[in-house]
Every structure is written in C-alpha cells, then in structure tokens.
Amino acid sequence: MKLRLALLATVAFSAPAIANVCAAPTSRVNNTTASGILNSYYPVVPSGANGWSTVPDITVGPALNCAECNPRNIVAGDMVLVIQPQAAVITQTNGSGYGQGGSHTTGRGLDTRGSIARFGFYRVTASSATAAAGGSITLRNGEFQPVDFNIGPGVTQDRLKSGQVILLDQVANMRLTGTVTAPPFQNGPAFVSPGSSTSGQLQPVGGIVVLDVAGTLDFNGQTIDVNGKGFRGGGGRQFTGFSNTGNSWDVANSNYVRYSPGSGTNVNNRTPGDGTSVAYAHGFKGEGIAGTPRFVNTAGVVSDNGALANTGTPDGYNGGALGRGAPGNAGGGGTDNAPTPASTGNSQNTGGGGGAGYSQGGSGGNFNGSGNPGIGGFGITPAVVSALNTAGGNNNGATNHVDGTQQMASFGGGGGAGSANDAVGNAAWAASGAAGGGIVIIRANAITGTGTVTANGANATTGPTGDAAGGGGGGGWIIMASNDQSQVTAPSLSLQARGGNGGSTTGVGNNSGPGGGGGGGATAVSANLAGAASSSVSGGAAGTAAGTSTGATAGTAGNSASFGALYHVGVGISSQPGASSRSVSSGAECVPYIKKSYSPYMAASGTTRTFTFSVSNPNGGTYPKPFGFIGGASMASDPSNNISLVDTYPAGVVNAAVPNLANNGSSNCGTNIAAVADPGTNQFTVRGLTVPGGSTCTFTMDVVATGSGILTNTIAQDAAYMRIDPNVGSQSVQSQNATPAVASLTFPAGLAAQKTSVVFSDPVNDTTNPKRIPGAAVDYTITITNNAGATVDNNTVILSDALPAEADFFAGNYAGGNTFEFTANSSGLTCSASCISYSTMASPSVSNDAHWTHVPAGVGPTFADPAIRHIRFKTLGSMVDGSSITLKYRTLVK
Secondary structure (H helix, E strand, O other): OOOOOOOOOOOOOOOOOOOOOOOOOOOOEOOEEEEEEOOEEEEEOOOOOOOOOOOOEEEEOOOOOOOOOOOOOOOOOOEEEEEOOOOOEOEOOOOOOOEOOOOOOOOEEOOEOOOOOEEEEEEEEEEOOEOOOEEEEEEOEOOEOHHHOOOOOOOOOHHHOOOEEEEEOOEOOEEEEEEEEOOOOEEOOOOOOOOOOOOOOOOEEOOEEEEEEEEEEEOOOOEEEOOOOOOOEEOOOEOOOOOOOOOOOOOOOOOOOEOOOOOOOOOOOOOOOOOOOOOOOOOEOOOEOOEOOOEEEEOOEEEEOOOOOOOOOOOOOOOOOEOOOEEEOOOOOOEOOOOOOOOOOOOOOOOOOOOOOOOOOOOOOOEOOEOEOOOOOOOOOHHHHHHHHHOOOOOOOOOOOOOOHHHEOOOOOOOOOOOEOOOOHHHHHHHOOOOOOOEEEEEEEEEEOEEEEEOOOOOOOOOOOOOOOOOOOOOOEEEEEEOOOOOOOOOEEEEEOOOOOOOOOOOOOOOOOOOOOOOOOEEEEEHHHHHHEEEEOOOOOOOOOOOOOOOOOOOOOOEEEEEOOHHHOOOOOOOOOOOOOOOOOOHHHOOOEEEEEEEOOEOOOOOEEEEEEEEEEOOOOOOOOOEEEOOOOEEOOOOOOOEEEEEEOOOOEEEOOOOOOEEEOHHHOOOOOEEEOOOOOOEEEEEEEOOOOOEEEEEEEEEEEOOOEEEEEEEOOOOEEEEEOOOOOOOOEEEEOOOOEEEEEEEOOOEEEEEEEEEEEEOOOEOOOOOOOOOOEEEEEEEEEEOOOOOOOOOOOEEEEEOOOOEEEEOOOOEOOEOEEEEOOOOOOEOOHHHEEEEOOOOOOOOOHHHOOOOOOOOOOOOEEOOOOEEEEEOEOOOOOOOEEEEEEEEEEO
C-alpha cells in the first residue's frame, strides 16, 4: 500500500473577554502571495494648537512613493496603524544633566516621553486621502482618542512630534514568496502652510512592516527584513577647528551639546550662517525619539536637512545637534579633545556613541587614553516610558499607560558620528553613525512555516583614515501574535533585534576613538508561539582601535518576552493590556470560525465514529451578527434570519443507526433550534441557530464508515460570513471565514497506519529540550497494524513515504549500520538492509522499481542527502492478523 496520513487536531475556540471592534473593508485580499514592500506610509501633518483637536480627524500628506513602493489610497472601512516615532522632550543643558535632567548625571536620556513609541490599530470611517495628494481621514470615535498621541506642533518642539499612518491590506491568508521589507525610515515631504508654525516641518515615514492576517500566515522559508531601517546615524562631517572668542558659544572638549555652525542665534551658538562652514568641531548626534539632527547618514550619504525653520529647533535638537550628550535613544557625537584653533583643531578625535534599542548603547572610544567620546543612547523600556508617563510627562494624565513590550514599539536609535578633521568632503561620511533597526508588528490567526524576522541595528563603517568612527545602530522592535495554532504545523522562527557594531579606526598610529556598540532591541511573541520562536537581542560590539585609543564599550543586551493573547497588541488605557484596549481588533478576531472533525480520525469499514461540528462567533457583541452559509454548505429559508444550513458528508459516511445527536452547550446556540441527523442519511441539518458574540456552538453525532480511502468533508474559505455594520451611514460589509473547515476520515483497506515525529537534537540545545530549527535532527516513526481480520498476502506490505519539503534524509548510520530501524514484533515480516530504496522523483510509482534506483550520497558530519524525496520499504513475508510493525528513520531540517 502507499501510505497517506491525515493527522488532525481540534481545539475549542476561546474568545477574549472584551468586545471586539472590527475593521470593515470594502474588499479583502484572499490567499495572498507576498514579497517586497506591502504597506503604504502616510506622514501626519500636524494641525491645531496642540496637534489634533477633540475629534478623531487626521490630516496626512502624500504617501511615500519609493522605487519599490506601491502606495494605495485610504478608503472608509480600512484598518490603519498610527504610530508616534518622535516626541520626547530632553533637557538641553550643556552638562551631565543633558537628556534626562533633574538629578541625573549620565548625560543621556529624556525628560518627558510625549507619547513616543505608542501605536494602535484603528478603523477608518471616512477618508479623502489619496496616495498622490494626501488628505483627511476620520478614525472611529471610541477606539481612537487624540489624547493617546501628542503629535505637534507645540511651542518649542514643532518638528519633533512626528507621526505616521500606515495602511495595511485586509488579508485572508498570506504565503511569503520572497523577502518582505519596508523603505528605510526617512523624512518625507515637507508640508508648508504659508504663515503657519508647521512651515519646514519634517514628516518621517517608513521603517515598519505591519501585517494583519485573518487566517494563516505561512513564512515558507522566507524573511521579513527591516535591518537598519530605523532611526539614522549622525552624519560624518569634516570640521577643522574653532577659534574661541570668549563668547558663551565657544566649543570645548567637555561639550554635551552645541549647535552646528550657522544653525541660528542662541546662547550656545555662533551667529547665523549657511550651515556649511568647516571651521568648527565635534561630531553629530544620531537620530532618535527626541529629534533628527541637521546632518544624518542616509544609506552611506550624508544628507543635509537644510535650514530648519521651526521655532526652537533650528538644529533638529533643542540645544543643538553636536557634542557627546545622547538625546533619548540616539548616540552622542564624538567631542573632540582639541577643538581649537581654527586651522589645526578638531584633531584629537573621539568615537560616536552607539544608538540604544530596548537597552543602552555603548560609549565611543577616546583619543590616546583621554577625551570625552560620544555617550551611548538611553534604552527605551516599558518601565522608562511608564515612569515618565506617570509623572505626567505626556500631559495626558497618570492613567494613560504604555504597559509591556507589546504595547509600544520604537525604532532603534541611530549611532552618533565620530569627530573628523582629516577626511575631506564626502570622505567624511565614514565617520558617521549607523542606523537603528526597524519595527515589525504581526497579528494573525495562525502562523506556520520556517522563517526569519530581522530588525537588527546596522554596523558602523570603518572610520576615515586618521579620524574617529561612529556608533552602531540600536536594535529595533519585533511583535508577533497569533490567535489559534491548533490546526497548523507549528512554525520555526528566528527573531533577531541585535544592536549593530561600532565602527573601528584605521591608519598607522591612528589614536582616534572607535565607535560604541548599539543596544539590543526587543522581541515579544504571544504565548502560543513562545516555543516556536528563538530570539537574539544581543548588544553590538564596540569598534576596535588602530592606535592607543581606549574606552569604547559594547551595547547591552535587549529583551525577549511573551505575552498572553492576540488582543494584547496595541494601545491600552490601563495597566491591564488589552482589557481596556482601544485598538481595533485583528481580522483573526473578527471572522467566523467553523471547525469539523472525526474522532478517532481512522476507522475500519462499518465502525462508528463521532463527527463534531462547531460554529464560533469571535465578534464580541459590538455589531449585529447574523450568520449565513454559501458555497460548501447550502443556505435555507429562515424567517428569523438565523443560521440555517445543510452539511453533506462525503460519500462513504452516513449517520449511524442511533446518531446520538447532541448540542454541547445549548446556551451558546440560542433557542428554538431544529437540528436533524436522520439514521442512514448523509446529512446534518440545523435551523434557527444563533451564536452570541464571543461564544461557540458545537454539535456532535455518530457516523458510520461504509467505504475505504481518505474521505474529506470541507467548508471552504469564505463559505460562511458574518455581517458587520461599521456605523457609518448605510455601509455594511461581510466578514468571511478565512480558514477552511476540514474533516478527514481514513478507512484503511485492512491496514491502519500512524506516523509520528520527535525532535532528537538541534545545533543550539543538543538533546536537551531541542527545537525544530534549521540543523535539527527529527526522527519519524511509522507503525502499521493489520486490522484486516486475516493474514496479509505474502510480500505485499510495501510502504512509500514522502519526505517533508523542509527536511533532508539522514543517509548515515541510524541503527545497526542501516539508515533505518525496523521492529518486526510478532508480525512475521522481515526488512533487511536491502528492504529500503530511494527516489529523487516528485511522484514516484510504488510498483515501478525503475523509480527507486537512487544511491544515497550523504557525506560529511551531517550525512544529509537532499536529492532523496521519497523512501520505500518492501517487506518480506505474510503479516499476521492483529500484529504490527514499526519503521523509524531520521531527517535533518534545512
């Protein structure tokens, strides 16, 4: 026989104890294959005296239109993510209190958080926004509250209170077919309203991948990559020194902050100029939650943001963008140990500080054992954010918290630039800091497949010959949540949010300082994924020195966490994440679920099995929810507009003589139910059914197997629907089931087979609690039992088995010198070394020996033969009735 095995599991649906608020798209993308840039990115245009007014309206500019972008218009019913990358207020004093202020003396951090790192999913109820021109969008009141965010303009921080709106498709199922990514975080179009305080405001966009999949997300061996897509590093520039004049803006090797040349008039600044003078000193700070410096490292090119017109921030940071102090999570710039005189100064170069992720960035290296290099950025943890928030720093009240890694998300901070005096012109970019990691946020009903998600900070480059190097970028943020993993193969995921390495110095006798390492980022997964995802959040290494400079340090490790459930992801208003969430629910929480199963799933002809049929309504009660069925099940007339369906079994299955029809949990099925499973017929009928929000109605009945083979009973994707009223006029849409309901019953022709697998070892854990990750050894066991009631004919028990696509056959010594292990028990069968044969074909014929001539070629320490796709066992002898045999072999996960 040729073995085909159907292994099924059914787990009862469990809904959150909160009312779901669902998006209502006018169309949904089904069974998407995906790669490249999937989201559309709109910058928020601040309006009003303090950002948004009391109504949930947002003005957005044109969508980012990059080479790989395909921006879409925003329409009513869409789901969008709103996030605030920048808003923090810093203490700008030129001393050790820089950044965090108060009694703090570390020269880094932030004073008040201003809603940084906050994000939430929301439903659009009205929109005039187009990708080409932008426009206005209205978010559903009740979920979205302007108090959640603090997007400018304000009095002194206009351009720092940035926000973006990200449009994501409504997807039923998604299979990755290539690398999914985002455009790098960047300053989008400048929106100029003549005479307004928003003139010259930078509107950052990009850097984030956000997916919401109502059904199953299949990684399919692919990668989601936002490495170095976060906040940018400070731009490396040549400064030749400054002639002190006795004024308060004079530069010194102790400077925590100084304005760059020509940025505007201030007590810390020279007189106004064009910003291009080289007669100055120090290195630029990185970009981060508190602002964007005038000069940044954009993909290996130093970009000049130009004269920044906004009140109070002519240099991108309050107080200035040069010097060792670290603003928020950005690394500080190298403070030169000898900034004067004008012609030969800025010559004792120190390294830039590393950007922070969840944890601190490392400091840069000094010059020849002395000096004051750039300080590493300040880690942005939930504890830091909540402490600042409780102190009233966001001006939104002490109860408006961000609690937990899954309630906030920040780009990794950019590394600070090292100081440079020898590199001329464009060569000075090599002293730049590196970009931090981006952000990935995923919500799905289920996740499967092998895949990688990377949000690492970038490594800083080697500094210019004779000059200092920049700091590495901080690690980004990864949040992944699934709703129900019971009917998919568990994924094998590698999550990375590492800090980038600091830049090294080069050149004979160069005593300039290397850059500090970036701090590690954050990963957070829902509890049902915790065993299927490995995380790496290490800090970046410090750069190395060519000469005698010392002191550069590595970034510290970030944080990996798990949390309770899908609905915990997004903005909350209390210390209990999700319990009071205002975020719109995932599509996985808003589509009906139909589940079917036979138990046990294998039956000999004429035996009785239990058929289970369940309908779940995850929508927690906010909208009218009549169900209906189309396609795979038929719709029946029902004046009450309740659920009415007829489910037809596959040929070979009928109701038992005594069906024992039962409604398990009548309180979840409404009243006045008419359910029928007539003996000997092949149908189950129910009328008058209602399913309250957040509950499941389940029916069971006994059926009889009358045939042989594998018989499958399916309700297809989109066969069942739930109507959602988004409370916008007469608009009403259907939300279909995203996952098919499938039940398979196997009737073996005399022989019953069962196949199981166990992970024997992996490259990380060896044999101690190993995981199914690349390089893991997985042992398969196949047990065949003779249920025929008689002895099987001589030499007729032949088994073929297809290898999993993600695994190679282990062609070494598995047992007794063979590639397999055979246990005969009392079956009367034998299986020696010649029993097994191999095929490289996709669909070989079991009976055609010409298809089974491959000779294993596994060599080296793994003995993996990737050419083998099927194996065949030809046993000898007659199999005794009631007996069983066992075959085992090993595979190696790719």
